[in-house]
Amino acid sequence: MTWLRPLPTVSPGNEPFFAGLAQRKFHVLKCRACGDLNWTPYPACRSCLSIQQDWFEVSGRGTLYTWTVVHTGPKAFTQEGPYVFAFAKLAEGPRPLIVMGNLMGCDHDAIKVDMPIRIAYRDVPGHDVTLYHFEPA
Numbered sequence: 001m002t003w004l005r006p007l008p009t010v011s012p013g014n015e016p017f018f019a020g021l022a023q024r025k026f027h028v029l030k031c032r033a034c035g036d037l038n039w040t041p042y043p044a045c046r047s048c049l050s051i052q053q054d055w056f057e058v059s060g061r062g063t064l065y066t067w068t069v070v071h072t073g074p075k076a077f078t079q080e081g082p083y084v085f086a087f088a089k090l091a092e093g094p095r096p097l098i099v100m101g102n103l104m105g106c107d108h109d110a111i112k113v114d115m116p117i118r119i120a121y122r123d124v125p126g127h128d129v130t131l132y133h134f135e136p137a
């Protein structure tokens, strides 16, 4: 299948995140001032606005926070419908760390709030890019 989805734009600010995906690791920013974990990558901590942040590898384990089944997505996604757009709450804290992505590899009728999930990885065919998604744990 031809890859129709838009690919991420890698920049100096998010390059460590995408390099981690290629190694099957999920990184978020950890604030040196308050210890909070932040996702998506952003120049300042969302809790205290400190710009002193370091990349931190998380477990990739969590639970499903919420989801929706998309039957007719935007043009680049029409070949993939129906698909599940989800938010997962990762196991790490101290504040809930919510990550968005697609939930794959399960019957849509079996999806439930708080079901255990894990982050999984896939290389984009023909491109030097690795993406992540969720799957049941």
Ligand SMILES: [Zn+2]
Pocket: 031, 032, 033, 034, 035, 036, 045, 046, 047, 048, 049, 050
């Ligand atoms: Zn902070």
